[in-house]
Amino acid sequence: MFRKILLAYDGSEGANRALEAGIGLAKIHGAELWAVAVEEKLPRFSGTIDEVKEAKEFANQHFGKLLAAAKTRAGEAGVDLKTVLRPGHPAKTIIQVAKDGKFDLVLVGHSGVSGVWAAFLGTTAEKVSRHTPCSVLIVR
Amino acid sequence: MEQIWYTAAAWIGLALLASLISIRIGISVALVEIFLGFVAGNLGAYFGSILFVPNAWINFLAGFASVVLTFLAGAEIEPESFRRQLAPTLAIGFVSFLFPFLGAMAYTYYISGWNLQAAIIAGIALSTTSMAVVYAVMVETGLNETELGKLILSSCFITDLGTVLALGLIFAHYDYWLLIFVAVTVVALWRLPAMSRFVFARWSGRVSEPEIKFIFLVLSVLGALAVTARSEAVLPAYLFGMVVAGLFVHDKVLIYRMRSIVFALLTPFFFIKAGTLVSLPALIAGFGLLVILFWVKMVTKIIGVWPLCQVFKIPRRESNYITLLMATGLTFGSISALFGYNYGYIDQDQYSILVTVVIASAVIPTIIAQVFFQPREVGLRREAELAYYGTVEHFLHTADE
Numbered sequence: 001m002f003r004k005i006l007l008a009y010d011g012s013e014g015a016n017r018a019l020e021a022g023i024g025l026a027k028i029h030g031a032e033l034w035a036v037a038v039e040e041k042l043p044r045f046s047g048t049i050d051e052v053k054e055a056k057e058f059a060n061q062h063f064g065k066l067l068a069a070a071k072t073r074a075g076e077a078g079v080d081l082k083t084v085l086r087p088g089h090p091a092k093t094i095i096q097v098a099k100d101g102k103f104d105l106v107l108v109g110h111s112g113v114s115g116v117w118a119a120f121l122g123t124t125a126e127k128v129s130r131h132t133p134c135s136v137l138i139v140r
Numbered sequence: 141m142e143q144i145w146y147t148a149a150a151w152i153g154l155a156l157l158a159s160l161i162s163i164r165i166g167i168s169v170a171l172v173e174i175f176l177g178f179v180a181g182n183l184g185a186y187f188g189s190i191l192f193v194p195n196a197w198i199n200f201l202a203g204f205a206s207v208v209l210t211f212l213a214g215a216e217i218e219p220e221s222f223r224r225q226l227a228p229t230l231a232i233g234f235v236s237f238l239f240p241f242l243g244a245m246a247y248t249y250y251i252s253g254w255n256l257q258a259a260i261i262a263g264i265a266l267s268t269t270s271m272a273v274v275y276a277v278m279v280e281t282g283l284n285e286t287e288l289g290k291l292i293l294s295s296c297f298i299t300d301l302g303t304v305l306a307l308g309l310i311f312a313h314y315d316y317w318l319l320i321f322v323a324v325t326v327v328a329l330w331r332l333p334a335m336s337r338f339v340f341a342r343w344s345g346r347v348s349e350p351e352i353k354f355i356f357l358v359l360s361v362l363g364a365l366a367v368t369a370r371s372e373a374v375l376p377a378y379l380f381g382m383v384v385a386g387l388f389v390h391d392k393v394l395i396y397r398m399r400s401i402v403f404a405l406l407t408p409f410f411f412i413k414a415g416t417l418v419s420l421p422a423l424i425a426g427f428g429l430l431v432i433l434f435w436v437k438m439v440t441k442i443i444g445v446w447p448l449c450q451v452f453k454i455p456r457r458e459s460n461y462i463t464l465l466m467a468t469g470l471t472f473g474s475i476s477a478l479f480g481y482n483y484g485y486i487d488q489d490q491y492s493i494l495v496t497v498v499i500a501s502a503v504i505p506t507i508i509a510q511v512f513f514q515p516r517e518v519g520l521r522r523e524a525e526l527a528y529y530g531t532v533e534h535f536l537h538t539a540d541e
Contacts (some may be wrong), residue, residue: 018376040166041163041164041165042507043162043168043169044166044168044276045167045171045276046168046170046270046272047169047170047407047411047471048170048471049212049213049275050212050398050399050455051169051272052272054399056279087279087280088281108538137481
């Protein structure tokens with residue numbers, strides 16, 4: 001049923017559970033499995049280009065390592081995980097990647113974030129589930 | 141009476157707080173430093189504290205920061221993309237400087253009644269474009285790697301060149317000191333690439349940092365000559381950055397070490413100082429002028445840049461985007477306003493309004509450009525582009541090899 005699965009990955013506990021679910025689903029459906037990591041909070045309205053470059057390099061290292069680890073884990077389970085690293089707003093970027101790549105399932109880990117911020121602003125998982133044109137599975 | 145360590149602790153504490161807030165909310169540390177400086181300066185004024193009143197050593201660090209910031213901005217030029225799109229880059233960059241310069245100068249002189257020198261400072265401060273703000277916006281979409289992105293960045297570069305030339309030449313005293321300054325600068329710029337190449341190759345990577353001291357020495361000597369000629373130290377700094385740009389790109393160790401020094405010790409003092417001098421009562425009293433000057437900057441940028449984009453057959457959506465990004469400003473605008481204040485060309489009220497307009501221009505056109513006129517971009521990038529990037533140690537190690 002699913003041909004192309006996108007995993008939203010940030011290295012959190014929830015994202016790792018989603019990775020395991022993604023590996024399982026990719027095997028069952030013979031689907032392509034992709035992981036997208038979003039570099040959020042790069043400095044906006046910057047005073048120097050160097051600030052942006054250094055922040056981007058830092059984020060590249062951090063998320064590059066996370067994606068490399070996820071790729072290794074998937075490889076151990078016999079699944080080829082393709083990775084995408086994008087700067088931007090998490091929910092917006094995941095939705096855009098899902099649209100651009102014509103994915104038919106997006107996997108998002110439940111963050112477990114609760115309280116005031118989540119109540120007012122919603123979690124990334126909620127936003128993705130509301131606006132992505134394909135199916136969304138929130139993994140708990 | 142000032143106790144230097146209390147003052148240092150207060151300023152560095154504020155800089156640390158700015159870093160933490162910046163990391164948490166994803167807003168540039170420069171903007172947060174200006175804001176915290178504004179809050180601290182106004183609270184200090186209200187309670188009669190001198191802790192956040194800039195003194196001699198803070199003025200030196202802030203002044204040196206502005207010179208190094210300008211040098212780093214000059215070193216960002218990409219000669220190849222600049223040459224490839226020479227005509228549109230020169231035309232858009234020049235007009236983006238000229239129209240707001242003339243517009244803001246005319247408005248403040250004829251309508252607001254500022255004196256000529258203050259009006260010129262207003263023109264210079266509001267003519268600027270922030271290459272860094274533009275770059276930060278484009279990194280999010282990868283647009284900085286496209287021809288359109290490179291055109292915008294190169295045009296920003298020309299606008300900034302207009303700003304430093306105006307700062308350096310309009311207020312200079314046209315006497316023999318200026319001749320000496322120009323002659324030394326020309327010879328230095330001619331010889332500096334070769335000298336820098338030699339210094340970097342011979343002594344780069346040593347713990348005593350001779351290559352960084354060499355850069356600081358050049359900036360100080362040329363800055364001293366510039367100020368003696370009543371010009372401005374940022375002018376030779378920008379030009380020096382331009383001529384060694386190619387060398388800088390390849391020396392990652394040097395870049396990292398420069399950034400460490402600049403971000404830890406220099407720029408916080410510049411941006412916090414820029415904020416402390418912004419007076420809240422002046423902003424309240426001059427709010428109407430503030431709004432008008434913001435629109436003067438926007439309208440003059442639009443009148444200048446947008447038609448030129450059409451002349452160069454840039455599609456409408458992209459023309460709107462370029463125009464709005466060319467209307468941004470931050471660091472060079474702040475440097476220009478602070479220059480005017482330091483030399484007494486503008487008073488604190490005028491400074492407060494100009495810096496606030498500059499900051500507003502960093503935020504408002506950027507958001508409008510991103511929300512409404514983002515050029516439509518790209519699907520998934522190739523996996524190869526997204527490969528593992530390595531650690532800082534990896535960069536330092538490979539750069540040493």
